[in-house]
Amino acid sequence: MWPHRRSGSPPLLLFSVLNAANSSAVAIAVNVATAEFPQAHGWTDNFTVMASIVAAVTVVSAVSAWLDRRADRASAPPLPPDPPAAAGPMTTRQRWILAVGAVILTSGLATFVWLRPGLGGRERLSVVLTLVGFAVVAWLVAWWAVRAGRPHPTAEATRTGEAGITTRRRVLQRVYQWWVRDALHRSLQQAVRLDVALDAQPDAVEAYEGPTQAALQRLGEPEPLPDGTRLVDVYDAGRRVLLIGRPGSGKTTHLLQLTEELLRRARDDEDSPVPVVLLLSRWRTNHPHFCSWASAEIGERYGVAPAEVRQSLDDGRMILLLDGLDEVDGDYQDACLEAINSFARAASFAATGMVVTCRSQDYERLHRLAFDTALVVRPLSRGQIDRALRSAGPDLDTLRHALDRDETLRxxxxxxxxxxxxxxxxxxxTPDLLPAGGDSDAHREVLYRLFVQRMLTRRRSLRGRPEVDGTSFPPREARCALIWLARLMRRRSQTVFYPDWLTPAWLPGRRTEWTLPPARGLAARLARRLGWDHTSTGLVGGGLAALSGAAATVPFGALIGGVRGAVVTAAGAAAFFGLGIGLTFGVLLQVPRLNRLFVPFIGREESTAYAASEWTTSARSAATGFLFWSAFGVVFVGVPVALSSTWPAAALIALTLGTGGGLSGGSVPDFAKPPASPGHALRASLHRFTRLMMILLGLVAALLAVTFALHGPWFAVVAALPMTVALMLTAGPGRAWLRHRAVSFGIARSGLLPSNLVEFLSYADDRVIMQRVFGGYAFIHRTLRDHLADEDPFDRLPEPGRRVLAEEVG
Structure with a gap:
């Protein structure tokens, strides 16, 4: 059972305050709506009665929240008491939500004051419907603030432990937590303690000066080094080291052991440089030089300003430990190597130490690095393997005897x-579990199959954590989910999976080569014809469009035709927008010509926004969004309103819609910075959307003040607000959130991955099948990912796997 967190008093107070704002807006709306009916207007016009209603609703909501919190505590397992902490400032999310409540309350009171007996019934009904809609939204936002999950515990613990420390100590702390404690000490290799030797490979590097030599084609024979030679010893002598080796030979382990030693020196001596580990799989060519990329990566990962990183690299106060040159995208490998060489040859960075790891086979296809020394990880000897198996006890005697007969397995x-x-x-x-003959690939498949089953059924993990409840992820279902995740990652050439960056494009299309899990219902029937990618987008987008369209057009319907106009307009808009969006994303976009036709309006799939850790503002994109949505407002909304009301009202509606389009369209995601923790990018996108909403409300309030002062049709601005908010979900952070909801729907309905995906990834990390990499997760090795991707999730386990599963469960 996943632990519950205690609810603190600030969310309870926030819930009460926002409910007061919500109740006040509803009370004002009731007051205005009943003003035309004398039999009801008497008691709704009494301020004391209305204030009593507001107070009663607020008290009831507070008591309900308090009882709900007590129920959570009663059902949750006992937790150790929280350490005493001084009352800190409110969180950013709480401040934004309080601002929403204040704006709603203020706008409701202002509207109540501005309304005059001479205002028409249609205009009054339009304003009332808008106020009620925003009051409901305020209550939903308040409920979300109280019930939403907290940030990832690892990230929260990291931020809590870093309060009030210097930049240097913060970097040292993060390097230790992420790379030494989590990656090195809890790695699979710790199950077998080995001293893996190193050899010299002098032909793998070239001199700093002189022209770049041709690709290696083939490495020569390595030169043995004395036993006991460590990577740190070679680094102290050269400071620019290349480390190569076979897949799984221990390159990353050597690099992290070097990190641990350099970290100890930096802690003991303030003048020692700080080691930072970077993943070269994140390399892209959108940076002018290697220093720019390294500064951006270190700034995002370790919380250091890029200018400070550049100064530290100039002064030699940082050591760059670069893992996985072979993990760089094939289109960028040559550019990455040339960028590293340019950095290494630059005189300004002569004092900066560097270590790079790469697979031997991949490095042979590249040009040489301009480094001091190259090392190759020596394969384990027969004696090392025998000693490791003997030290594990008699449980591995069967394997040890098998190695004497099978040289391929050895x-x-x-x-x-x-x-x-x-x-x-x-x-x-038992001996019958061992493979009988076959090549190394066949042996590897059997080994990985049994390994996965063992890890999914064992009672304790290898991470040194307490026992984990695996009932939420039974072994067979967990294995199927791992297979589908490996397939999806390999299809998109991804070594690290970021849950925040999951989009409908990850889901199988209608022409997929895979046999998908059986599913029932309308969504499954549509997916068999359209594919899960378009089905999930069409159904979620269509459903939300129907609801948003109805809510957005109700005020306009009331403005044009009163109560009957509101009902007819809402029903028509729900059908029009729901079917239109559903058919567009579910069917029409699968036609190549129509897809190209829609590109100017919705963008290309590869450039469409998804959740990002940071968002920037583009003036050009903002201007495009303003012009497009203003034109949309004039053609589809302004003309009908102008014919039934006035042209100034139509112009104000177009201006309001254009403002929302400019704010949303002007937000550009920065995908160069992956999430620091699972859920971080999604929360950042939601916060960005909230800020845009606050800016929109501020601009609309100013427009309302000017319009009212000029005795203009201010009710048109109020009526345009719901549609503006709905349209802001079609671009920028709003669309990023919408696409994430669509892929979550597709994952849950298709049966490919668990609906509680982040919990499943954490479970796989606990089982040492995957490992946490900042805000994403990666399989412990690429060969394990490829093995799982080649497995059939519908096949029954082979005989060894079934027997192991029965033994473990029994």
Whole structure:
């Protein structure tokens, strides 16, 4: 059972305050709506009665929230008491929500004062419907603020532990937590303690000066180094080191052991440089040089200003530990290597230490690095493998005897990764579980299959954490989910999976080569014809468009035709927008010609916004959005309003819609910075959308004041607000949130991945099948991802896998 968090008093107070704002707006709306009916107007016009109603609703809501909190505490397991903390300032989200409540209350009171007996019934009804709609939205936002999940505990703990420390100490703390404690000490290789030797590979590097040499084609024989030579010893002698080796040979482990030693020096001596680990899989060519990319990465990951990073690199106060040159996208590998060489040859960075890791096979296809020294990880010897298996006890005697007969299996276990996998997969195994003959690929498949089953059924993880309740993810269902995740990642050439960046494009299309899980219902029937990518977008977008269209057009219908006009307009808008959006995204966009036709309006899939950690403002995009939505307002809304009301009202409606389009369209996501923790990008996008809403309300309030002062049709501005908010969901952070909801719907209905995806990824990390990488998750090795991607989720487990599962569960 996942632990509950205690609800504090600030959310309860916030809930009460916002309910007071909500109740006040509703009371004002009731007062205005009943003003035309003498039999009701008497008591609604009494201020004391209305204030009593507001107070009663607020008290009832507060008591309900308090009882709900007590119920949560009663159902949750006992938690240790929280440490005493001084009362801090309100969170940003709470301040924004309080601002929403204040704006709603203020606008409601202002509207009540501005209304005159001479105002027409249609205009009055339009304003009332708008006020009621925003009051409901305020209540929903308040409810979301109280019930929403808290930030990821790891990220929260990191921020809490970093309060009041210097930049240097913050970087040291993050390096230790992320790379030494979580990545090194809790890695699979720790299950088998080995001293993996290193050899020199001098032909893998070239001199700093001189022209760049041709690609290697093939590495020569390595030169043995004395036993016990560590990477830190070679680094101290050269400070620019390339480390290569076979897949799973322990390159990253060596790099993190170096990180631990350099970290100890930096903690003991303030003058020692600070080691920072960066993943080269994040390299892109949108930076002018390598220093720019490194500064941006360090700034995002470790919370250091880019200018400060540049100064530290100039002074040699940072050491760059770059993991995975082979993980760089194939289109960018040559550019990345040339950028590293330019950085290494620059005189201004001569004092900066660097270590780069890469697979030997991939490095042979590239040009050489201009480094001091190159090392290659030596394969495990026969004696090392035997000592490791003997030290594990008699549970591995069967495997040890099998190695004496099977040289192919012994050769496979010459890397620490596969030896660790075999130690777990074959612990306590009987001889019939071992593969009989076959090549190394066949042995690897059996090893990984048994390893996954062992890790999904064992009672405790290898992360050193308490026992985990696995009932939410039964082994068979968890294995299927891992297979589908591996397939989706490999199809998109991803080594790190960021839940925040999941979009409908990840889902299988109608021409997928995979056999998908059986599903029922309307969504499943549509997906069989349209694909889950378009089905999820069409259904979610169509449903939300129907609701938003009805809510957005009700005030206009009341403005044009009174109560009957409001009802007819809402029903027609729901059908028009719901079917229109659903058919557009579900059917029409699958036609290539129509897809190109819609590009100017909705953008291309590869450039369409999804959740981002940071958003910037583009004046050009804002101007485009303003002009487009202003034109939309004139053609589709302004003309009918002008014919039934006045042209100034139509112009104000177009101006309001254009303002929302400019704010939303002008927000451009910055995808160069991946999420720092799961859910971080989605929360940042929601916060951006909230800020845009606050700006919109401020601008609309100013427009209302000017219009009212000039005795203009101010009710048209109020009536345009709901449609403006609805249209802001079609671009920028609003659309990012909408697409995330669509893919969540598709994942849950298709059965590919669990609906509680982040919890499942955390579970896979706890099982040491995946590992946390900042705000994403990666399989412990690319070969494990490829193995799972090649598995069939519908096949019954092979005989060894079924037997292991029965033994573990029994």
């Amino acid at each position: 050769e496979l276990l010459t890397t620490p990764l596969m030896l660790g996998v075999a130690t777990i997969a074959y612990r306590g195994a």
